[in-house]
Amino acid sequence: MQIIENSTVYDAIIVGSGAGGGMATKVLSEAGLKVAVVEAGPFFDPALPEHQTQLKWPYESPRRGASTRFRPFGDFDAAYGGWDIEGEPYTQKDGSQFEWFRSRMLGGRTNHWGRISLRFGPKDFKHKDIDGHGDNWPISYEDIKPYYDKVDKLIGVFGTNEGLPNDPDGFFLPPPKPRLHELFYIKGARKTNVPVYPARLSMLTKKLNDYRGVCFYCGQCNRACQVYADFSAGTCLIFPAQKNGGQVDLFVNCMVREVTTDAEGKATGVSYINKEDRKEYKLKGKVVVLGASACSSARILLNSKSKQHPNGLGNSSDVVGKYLHDSTGADRAGFIPDLMNRKVSYNEDGVGGMHVYSPWWGDNSKLDFPRGYHIEVWGGMGMPSYGFGFNANEFNKFFGTKVGGYGDVLRSDAKKYYGAVVGMAGRGESIARKENYCEIDPTTVDEFGIPVLRFHYKWSQYEINQAKHMQDTFEEILINMGGEPLGKKPGKETNYGLHNPGNIIHEVGTTRMGDDPKTSVTNKYQQLHDVDNVFIVDAGPFVSQADKNCTWTILALSMRASEYIVDQLKQQNI
Amino acid sequence: MDRRKSLKSIVLGSVAGGLALHGCKPSAETEELVESPKMTYPGRVPLEEELIAELQEEEFLNPHEVATLTILCDLILPGSEQFKAASDADVVGFIEFMAKDNPRYQPDLRGGLMWLDHKCNTEFAKEFKDCTVEQQKSILDTIAFYDPEVPGNERPFEVNFFSLVRNLTMTGFYTTKIGIEEIGYKGNMPNVWDGVPEDVLAQHGVAYEEEWLAKCVDQSKRGVIAEWDENGNLIT
Known part of the structure; x- marks a missing residue:
């Protein structure tokens, strides 16, 4: 089959349209560069009625919002793709159970995420200096701070300046008031000596510009906002870039296979499969910017083998794919008797996520694990959807009355317990280890003939100890809320409920940055050590994942790398 | 709040930008969305x-x-x-x-x-x-x-x-x-969240702290474009 070559030579080809690729699109196109954005899924815009799932009622789905293979977070979730995409497998090694969530669509996983937008703090860039684990970043908080500031103002995030040592202040929109279950959480957490602050989420509680709407509190950010009041890369970066007159060519349903190179080993562009006609195409560009996600970008590099790059592009160090790490995660929920018999007189949907949270408060020097976690909170009188009314009166057991039955008693029990459950999720930092990695599985290709990733990942005792600490803390907080923790407390046999790696969807680290080309893939500007016209703007260059969510840092670093690209092109260095 | 009416104000207030982006005037399509929210099953991919x-x-x-x-x-x-x-x-x-x-x-x-x-x-x-x-x-x-x-x-x-x-x-x-x-669920429609009603707080024996409320959004100024001083203090 002949490869079809496009004659246009782009200034930059951006692979992926999520947080990293979206930010690169905005910065590069607004600097006057002609860019191509290559996205593996279809076009998506939540302002289009035919794309909207926001404000739909459960009965508009035949499965009432139950999850499917295509939408593991429910039938109305904006993000399609999931853990298990037909025709696009991944494999495991040595009993690993890595879970890889992918969203094939414009905006990628930013259409789904919880919008929890936390800056990394000064310690997060130099943690090796503190506890001897992992590695320091080649940059410090001061290097990235100006970009966090710009991202805050460009995209919008609510929160509060609290002057915390490792959870920096920023330029925040005002937070929403806590809901009833959150007032109970505040009470219970404080009694446990866990501090609570207003959450930091990227939703517009106040007008930011004339282009985007203001949050109307439907609590459905995961369905993607039709007035663009929450952050997703399509609505807040790529569309504005187009609107501002940027030269942006969108290539959707195009799955990048590899970065192409010339005889000198320099990148010349990318080759991709058009999913619609299943033929292979080539795009030419002066610079290639990979923002396909930490694992996908590593896969593209490892699949880009040539005479000049026999071990894969940018992989002379043999570090591509190594140091893969996800956030830790464990959860617990409880029944709060004081939240029974609620008045349903008002709409408490709020924003699509928590209004309060607890950043890490502990002192790791006194604990048996080196890094912290933050606590996310959920609860409330949510919209009924699939699962509502299951075991409707199981809480009768706490009052010694019969569980089950039929007839009108089920109706009164369902109302009695509506909104009386509060849940907590711990999301923490794991240590980046070389032994946790993804690599090319030589035995398996996807339906486009592209070799797939194979994962090798084991949690260490540190992460397990951290999960135990989460469970102890959750239980104490629930009891201090006057609640009854639900289910059996996860113990040693389940690693204290620690989720499989990948499950929290914060995977980072596969193309780590560093000053030494022998031990890192990119320099501190996310430029490959081996090839100066290839950059990585997703979470691959992270040296460590903090006890934060990674998106705000992806955005800030992508903005920084993109400005560097503009500067280097101007200086004709690349 | 009447759902259609409030939806209309949102659409006319803010979606217009999004629609203009795609070159369609907020006319026919927008009107349709406003007047008869379709009971459809949207956003499906072919599979x-x-x-x-x-x-x-x-x-x-x-x-x-x-x-x-x-x-x-x-x-x-x-x-x-x-x-x-x-x-x-x-x-x-x-x-x-x-x-x-x-x-x-x-x-x-x-x-x-x-x-x-x-x-x-x-x-x-x-x-x-x-x-x-x-x-x-x-x-x-x-x-x-x-x-x-x-x-x-x-x-x-x-x-x-x-x-x-x-x-x-x-x-x-x-x-x-x-x-x-x-x-009795009251949500899934445009709203301006401004805290738990007094009678509900009283029923459950909790209260807001003044200090916390002072940090929260003043909903009367939600439509005013955000501006900050150089230290990150919101000034609008």
């Missing part, structure tokens, strides 16, 4: 549409099973002067779909309905659907309650069968328009 079409073509329950399940579901959520019945919300249609979408429900549902008929045949020499309500209830009374301390997979089959039908009936009912109305 999802194929699956839905396939599932809708399949038939799982036969007419006898539909009749039996209809009676059973209406015993779980009966109709009365005050309340609508499970059948008013087509709960059986929902269960039919879920059984096809999630085939692991199928043996339990089908086997459980057979169990009911067998039990009634043994005790009353009639199938479940032909028994009197008293007879039907006398059977249900033996399977409708469970011991939550016994793990689910150790409970008798017929108890788990009834729990499954009860769960699907509850979800199937309370996710419909009439069910949502009954439970």
Whole structure:
């Protein structure tokens, strides 16, 4: 089959349209560069009625919002793709159970995420200096701070300046008031000596510009906002870039296979499969910017083998794919008797996520694990959807009355317990280890003939100890809320409920940055050590994942790398 | 707040930018969205549409099973002067779909309905659907309650069968328009969240702290474009 070559030579080809690729699109196109954005899924815009799932009622789905293979977070979730995409497998090694969530669509996983937008703090860039684990970043908080500031103002995030040592202040929109279950959480957490602050989420509680709407509190950010009041890369970066007159060519349903190179080993562009006609195409560009996600970008590099790059592009160090790490995660929920018999007189949907949270408060020097976690909170009188009314009166057991039955008693029990459950999720930092990695599985290709990733990942005792600490803390907080923790407390046999790696969807680290080309893939500007016209703007260059969510840092670093690209092109260095 | 009206203000207030982006004036399409929110199933990718079409073509329950399940579901959520019945919300249609979408429900549902008929045949020499309500209830009374301390997979089959039908009936009912109305959920429409009402705070014995409220959004200024001083203090 002949490869079809496009004659246009782009200034930059951006692979992926999520947080990293979206930010690169905005910065590069607004600097006057002609860019191509290559996205593996279809076009998506939540302002289009035919794309909207926001404000739909459960009965508009035949499965009432139950999850499917295509939408593991429910039938109305904006993000399609999931853990298990037909025709696009991944494999495991040595009993690993890595879970890889992918969203094939414009905006990628930013259409789904919880919008929890936390800056990394000064310690997060130099943690090796503190506890001897992992590695320091080649940059410090001061290097990235100006970009966090710009991202805050460009995209919008609510929160509060609290002057915390490792959870920096920023330029925040005002937070929403806590809901009833959150007032109970505040009470219970404080009694446990866990501090609570207003959450930091990227939703517009106040007008930011004339282009985007203001949050109307439907609590459905995961369905993607039709007035663009929450952050997703399509609505807040790529569309504005187009609107501002940027030269942006969108290539959707195009799955990048590899970065192409010339005889000198320099990148010349990318080759991709058009999913619609299943033929292979080539795009030419002066610079290639990979923002396909930490694992996908590593896969593209490892699949880009040539005479000049026999071990894969940018992989002379043999570090591509190594140091893969996800956030830790464990959860617990409880029944709060004081939240029974609620008045349903008002709409408490709020924003699509928590209004309060607890950043890490502990002192790791006194604990048996080196890094912290933050606590996310959920609860409330949510919209009924699939699962509502299951075991409707199981809480009768706490009052010694019969569980089950039929007839009108089920109706009164369902109302009695509506909104009386509060849940907590711990999301923490794991240590980046070389032994946790993804690599090319030589035995398996996807339906486009592209070799797939194979994962090798084991949690260490540190992460397990951290999960135990989460469970102890959750239980104490629930009891201090006057609640009854639900289910059996996860113990040693389940690693204290620690989720499989990948499950929290914060995977980072596969193309780590560093000053030494022998031990890192990119320099501190996310430029490959081996090839100066290839950059990585997703979470691959992270040296460590903090006890934060990674998106705000992806955005800030992508903005920084993109400005560097503009500067280097101007200086004709690349 | 009237849903359509408020939706209209949002659309005219802010979506216009988004629509203009795609070169369509906020006219025909926008009006349609405002005046008649379509009861559709949007945003599906082709693979999802194929699956839905396939599932809708399949038939799982036969007419006898539909009749039996209809009676059973209406015993779980009966109709009365005050309340609508499970059948008013087509709960059986929902269960039919879920059984096809999630085939692991199928043996339990089908086997459980057979169990009911067998039990009634043994005790009353009639199938479940032909028994009197008293007879039907006398059977249900033996399977409708469970011991939550016994793990689910150790409970008798017929108890788990009834729990499954009860769960699907509850979800199937309370996710419909009439069910949502009954439970009283007030959301899924544009709103301006400004805190828990006083009477609710009082009922549950909690209160807001002044210090915390002072940090929160002043909803009267939500439409004013945000500006900050150089230290990150909001000044608008």
